[in-house]
Amino acid sequence: MSSVRVLVGTRKGAFILASDARREQWDISGPHFAGWEIYHLKGSPVDPNRLYASQSTGWFGQLIQRSDDGGKTWEPVDNKFVYDGVPGTHQWYDGTQHPWEFKRVWHLEPSLSDPDTVYAGAEDAALFRSNDGGKTWQELPGLRAAKGHLWQPGAGGMCLHSIVLDSSTPNRMFIAISAAGAFRTDDAGQTWRPINRGLKSDYELPDSTAEVGHCVHSIAMHRSRPGVLFMQKHWDVMRSDDAGETWHEVSGNLPSDFGFPITVHAHEPDTIYVVPIKSDSEHFPPDGKLRVYRSRTGGNEWEALTKGLPQSNCYVNVLRSALAVDSLDACGVYFGTTGGQVYASANSGDTWAPIVRDLPAVLSVEVQTLP
């Protein structure tokens, strides 16, 4: 019987939630790395027992942990993230130039074909790759050459938070940075170019349609339809039908088009999910109602999913990496909140139930579907 493993990163450790395909009874293990911020954990699609975790604190810096047994045991691997060459400067909050400084890894993306190859998205924004299971890391510096001097940190830091690998075009990859925008490589990371045409940031940028500088919060793609990308921007939910060449808004009837995560249904490439947040100055759901919104039309037409979610006095946030799906026949949807709840739906979002209610603030949620 198939099963699912939900990998949860929090402000104070990692938790692994496991269930059979019914997704009714859950075993919870953790905290792993208690007391550390776990920005992200993710498993290899070709070896599900190979997991990578990003572990950090302000005191002791960055660590990368690796598990080869599905999270039962972990080993620290290399944590040396050094920018290639002289890293130069990027734009600072006050408009001056500021040196690039490594702070942490926000996202780990294992290769689609090799469990020893994994990408790391860093703050200050850069992309690193390991080809030896995390033992050594090398930057792909061509990314910062894509007008990096014009990138600037958002309130959460200048972070590379989204990495999307394209299985149909192996040398193609998409990444997104706050606040720089989305970028694409077609040569396995050697060279990159901004793909932000169509984005409008009237309240965030002096030139609202600038080539770079947009505060992209997350991007998602369905593997069966690699030319179609979805984006939750600071404000606006966006869609591209040409691999990021152009974008158009699909916010439609959302109660707010501000938010952080976006994801795509496992089997329906036009079914997408977002969690609207009131505004950039009030990071909680509109009207105190925690609602996931689902579009079955690839955007513009949205329905609120509320059954089992708190519909009064709820003032949590759902961060950009904290929404994910499984790939069981009845697609499961999962998200974590800054209030420490992890909610699951075993029916594509129709109904929800908490797996756990009182974890530390949830930073990330990833799901593995196991045979």
Added chain:
Amino acid sequence: MIRVVLPQHLRTLARVGREVQLQIDGPVTQRSVLDALEAQYPMLRGTIRDHVTFQRRGFIRFFACGRDLSHELPDVPLPDEVALGTEPFRVVGAIAGG
């Protein structure tokens, strides 16, 4: 033997107890102690000082013999009591709360 006391998170990471012992040949300084510590426990590299610059991380402090040695130059000899092993060299996470 040089005695080094580690903060809890680094003990967990290195899978050691409260105190570790190091053999150091030559002058006993911050640099030689940390070099020996990282050689014996490679997983600690980068957690106490930067990988490249070897600068102490901002929220790390070094105490010994009731003194804060954090701002001493890395090649200044540590107190005799540390060199003789009668007092430990303490790696401390700076106070923070809320």
